[in-house]
Amino acid sequence: MDQNKSQFSASTAFFIDLIGIVVIFTLLKELSEIFIPLIIAYFLFFLFTPLNDFLSKKKIPETLLIVIDLLLIILVFGGISSVIIDSFTRLSAELPNYERKLNYIVSNTAREWHIKDPAFLNFKIAEVLKGVDYGLLAGNIFTSTFSFFGTLLFVLFFFIFVFTGHKNIYEAIRKWYLKSHIHPDAQQIHKEEKTTESKAEGENIHIEETIHKKHFFIGQTKKEKEIMLQDTFQEITDQIKNYVVAKFFISLAVGIATGIVLLIFKVDFVIVWSVLTFLFNFIPNIGSLIAVILPTVIAMIQFGSIGLALLIAAILVIMHNIFGNIIEPRVFGHRLGLNPLVILLSLLLWGYIWGIIGAILSVPLTAILKIIISRSDSPNLQFISDLMS
Numbered sequence: 001m002d003q004n005k006s007q008f009s010a011s012t013a014f015f016i017d018l019i020g021i022v023v024i025f026t027l028l029k030e031l032s033e034i035f036i037p038l039i040i041a042y043f044l045f046f047l048f049t050p051l052n053d054f055l056s057k058k059k060i061p062e063t064l065l066i067v068i069d070l071l072l073i074i075l076v077f078g079g080i081s082s083v084i085i086d087s088f089t090r091l092s093a094e095l096p097n098y099e100r101k102l103n104y105i106v107s108n109t110a111r112e113w114h115i116k117d118p119a120f121l122n123f124k125i126a127e128v129l130k131g132v133d134y135g136l137l138a139g140n141i142f143t144s145t146f147s148f149f150g151t152l153l154f155v156l157f158f159f160i161f162v163f164t165g166h167k168n169i170y171e172a173i174r175k176w177y178l179k180s181h182i183h184p185d186a187q188q189i190h191k192e193e194k195t196t197e198s199k200a201e202g203e204n205i206h207i208e209e210t211i212h213k214k215h216f217f218i219g220q221t222k223k224e225k226e227i228m229l230q231d232t233f234q235e236i237t238d239q240i241k242n243y244v245v246a247k248f249f250i251s252l253a254v255g256i257a258t259g260i261v262l263l264i265f266k267v268d269f270v271i272v273w274s275v276l277t278f279l280f281n282f283i284p285n286i287g288s289l290i291a292v293i294l295p296t297v298i299a300m301i302q303f304g305s306i307g308l309a310l311l312i313a314a315i316l317v318i319m320h321n322i323f324g325n326i327i328e329p330r331v332f333g334h335r336l337g338l339n340p341l342v343i344l345l346s347l348l349l350w351g352y353i354w355g356i357i358g359a360i361l362s363v364p365l366t367a368i369l370k371i372i373i374s375r376s377d378s379p380n381l382q383f384i385s386d387l388m389s
């Protein structure tokens with residue numbers, strides 16, 4: 001009976017943990033406008049930690065450190081935005097030429113394959129897109145652009161408060177963690193101490209020595225818990241720093257390699273596809289697929305040759321596989337400690353919760369969750385941690 005009750009309690013606790021996780025993810029989705037800039041600000045804070053620590057040793061004041069970090073953030077985001085906007089402006093200017101080429105390719109292919117459907121023989125992309133509400137599309141683009149810069153301002157705003165308040169947050173977490181883990185042990189030792197004291201009086205045992213041993217045990221336990229908490233924060237910092245830095249340079253290399261391939265074949269707008277490849281490479285699995293499809297379609301329209309477009313696509317796919325399946329695993333090794341299936345599921349989950357930002361942050365966010373869960377004493381959370389490994 002007791003065994004069945006114990007199993008029931010364990011199952012109940014597991015489902016309660018599961019429900020709690022679902023509730024947390026629901027809140028993250030509903031309050032995404034708050035959490036996205038906050039999480040990005042914290043990522044940037046951890047990323048800038050090595051630089052800030054170095055400058056702090058040079059006696060640089062905290063206010064100046066914040067200014068330096070903000071300027072670097074603005075320069076990076078501003079530079080990337082400038083390149084993207086300029087590239088897409090040039091791309092939009094060439095769209096009429098691509099429209100004519102696409103119409104010719106579809107009509108000519110229909111004749112070669114003896115397709116009698118007038119929709120293909122007299123293909124006009126403008127007719128296909130006739131039902132598109134360009135006003136709504138322009139409004140969505142404007143809204144997305146406005147939302148991007150609004151999010152960037154929120155990131156900068158949150159970054160200032162994260163920078164100045166991180167130590168207080170860490171101290172609050174430390175106190176809560178030690179209290180929740182040490183306080184029950186201290187109470188138990190206090191009870192045992194009273195029992196020992198009553199026995200010691202009757203048996204003439206050295207009470208002071210017993211009390212000293214008990215308090216020494218509490219001190220050692222507290223010290224171990226503090227070290228564990230420090231190691232957890234340090235591991236999170238290292239994971240974010242290593243992932244972002246390594247992923248940045250790998251994505252940069254993929255973008256440059258894509259640019260070289262497209263330059264050899266003289267595909268138009270090499271810079272556009274290089275920049276997009278660099279950005280899409282931050283999205284696991286799906287990002288590489290999109291980065292191959294877009295220049296392939298443009299190459300097919302530009303040259304009017306499906307065979308040449310497929311050749312370019314094949315080279316890009318091989319290149320992405322070399323970086324994704326050979327170079328990245330060697331660079332990251334097993335430091336993330338995540339199951340490939342978990343990475344795919346996390347991409348879908350975080351993408352559903354926070355859209356493209358969630359997809360980009362899916363891997364480091366999941367790695368952080370795994371670090372936190374793996375430090376838990378709960379058997380259920382340990383089981384989840386093992387599944388993620």
